[in-house]
Amino acid sequence: MSATDTVFALASGAGRGAIAVMRLSGAETGAIVARLAGGLPRARHASLRPLRDPADGEVLDEALVLWFPGPASYTGEDSAELHLHGGPAVMTAVGGALAALGARPAEPGEFTRRAFLNGRMDLTAAEGVADLIDAETEAQRRQALRQADGALARLYGAWADRLTRLLAHQEAAIEFAEDDLPTDLGDRARDGAAALRAEIAAHLADGGRGERLREGLLVAILGAPNAGKSSLLNALAGREAAIVSARAGTTRDVVEVRLALVGVPVTLADTAGLREAADEIEQEGIRRARRRAEEADLVLAVFAADVAPDPETLAWVRPGALVLANKVDLAAAPAVIGGVAPLAISARTGQGLDALRAHLAAAATRLAGAGDAALLTRPRHRAALTEAVAWLAEAEAASLPELVSETLRAALRSLGRLTGRIGVEDILDVVFRDFCIGK
Ligand SMILES: Nc1nc2c(ncn2[C@@H]2O[C@H](COP(=O)(O)OP(=O)(O)OP(=O)(O)O)[C@@H](O)[C@H]2O)c(=O)[nH]1
Ligand SMILES: [Mg+2]
Known part of the structure; x- marks a missing residue:
């Protein structure tokens, strides 16, 4: 199985639909589509064609055929799309004909993999494509689209370019020490490394917002039995989940x-009421409640306004928790x-729930952002950038020119792993472009 095979796959979802899109990519695409559709349509223009079985000439479907010659295609290879009628029998028949003409079914992600291998996008953009397909909410969609569009690729690519230049200067300073080059190249490399390190460190200090989004x-909703945690979950979810x-101890x-809150996907977890339980099942439920609360980005500590605050839940009143007095329809909320x-709030009457939703929305924006910044x-991404920062710090501290060079090269490798780009040739290119060494 080679990457240069011509591959095909259903690009739209499986099952019945008005239209199904079959996609092809690879060197034989033109020949295969010409056989199937009785000639190739004009590049990048939709053309309605009968698709014929290569064996007996029977018409399999009337399809809209699009031909995208490489390299200006999604994959960078010759590609095509067949917009078929979306029935299972049509897809099977056309798939069978494509296989008979020498194409093979594509592996998952193979079109995007080819796009990466052909330099059409870097690794972060490819990840953005995957995230865009998985995006459930507005903010996720915005973030994925930015990344698929190359926001991170451009940022990291620009850093890699700067680093390549620093490294080239440093190498030139070593290699051509006797030649007529500026003498402060070594200092410039160190200063450049410090500036770059500060920028990457600032990018890393994002509070994990992009990852959270x-x-x-x-x-996690936490509180004593009967505080009204499940009632609150149902009120926020808008259904009896x-x-x-x-009875105290209902949720086990x-x-x-x-939910989606201001475009941020949120998992709201209702848990078993915290108390000294004798029952083994309830004990396990409480253990799970605590574990969920420890993993949570935000804890809602729920107290019933008509009973004294319980010590178990009070232990969770800490920074990052939102303290709620429920059942204010029965008793006034304590001041503190x-x-x-x-x-x-009252989960029963709905009092205070709008204010709670506003608090949750503000927390979601603070913790996850709105998807409109180029965040990792x-x-x-975090691992590779952290590594690059560490190497840059070493470069600044290194006294031997060879060591500066070595650590800059290591930092560049970290960035190269992140984007899937950058080889030694890039460094040679810069050396020979920036300095007219020899002829
Ligand atoms: N008056 C009033 N009753 C409420 C309110 N919220 C919940 N209740 C009642 O309090 C009782 C317990 O509610 P649940 O939501 O089951 O409480 P819980 O915290 O999930 O309890 P466990 O699952 O046992 O931990 C039920 O009878 C609810 O109808 C409220 O805001 N006002
Ligand atoms: Mg409950």
Whole structure:
């Protein structure tokens, strides 16, 4: 199986639909489409054609055929799209004909992989394409689209270019020490490394917002039995997702609902009421409640306004938690709970829920952003950039020119892994472009 095979795949979802898009890419695309559609249409123009079985000439479907000659195509190769009628039998028949004409079914992600291999996009943009397909909310869509469009590729590419130049200067200073080159090249490389390190460090100090937006936020509802946690979950979700009853200890397991808050995906987790439980199942439920709260980006600590605050929940009143006094239809909310002024709500009457939603929306924006900044979105990005920063710090501290060179090269490799670009040739290019060494 080679990367130069001509491949095909259904680009639209499986199942019945008005239209199904079959996509092809590879060197044989033109020949295969010409056989199937009785000639190639004009490049990048839609053309309605009968598709014929190569074996017996039977018409398989009337399709809109699009021909995208490489290299100005998504994959960089000759490619085509067949817009078929979206029935399973049509897709099977056309797939069979494509296979008979020498194409093979594509692997998952193979079109985008080819686009990367052919230099049409870097790794971060390819990840953006995957995220765009998975995006559930507005803010996620915005973030993924920016990344697919190359926002991170441009940022990291520009850093890699600067680093390549620094390295080239440093190497030139070593190699051609006797020649007629500026004498402060070494200092310039070190200063440049310091400036670049500060920029990358600032990019890393984003509070993990891009990663959180990609993953979604976890909000855990915690409180004593009967405080009204499940009632609150249902009120926020707008449906009866969790069982509510007057019996303390109703919820035994974690009950989760997915919501979108200001375009940020949020998993809201209702948990078992915290107390000294004798029952083994309830104990396990409480263990799970605590674990979920520890993982959460935000904890909603729920107290019932008509009973004294319980010590178990009070222990969770800490920075990052939102303190709620529920059941304010039964009793006035205390002025402070655990040193914090609680938000007064009633899951039953709906009082205070708009204010709570506003608080949650503000927290979501603060923790995850709105997807309109070029933020790193994956642990992989963070790891590579952290590594680059460490190498740059070493470059600044190094006294031997060869060591500066070596550490700059290591920093460049970290950035290169991030974007999937950068080889030694890039450095040679800069050396020979910036300095007219020899002829
Ligand atoms: N009056 C009033 N009753 C409420 C309110 N919220 C919940 N309740 C009632 O309080 C009781 C307990 O509610 P749940 O939502 O099951 O409480 P919980 O915190 O999930 O309880 P556990 O699952 O046992 O931990 C039920 O009878 C609810 O109807 C409220 O705002 N006002
Ligand atoms: Mg409950």
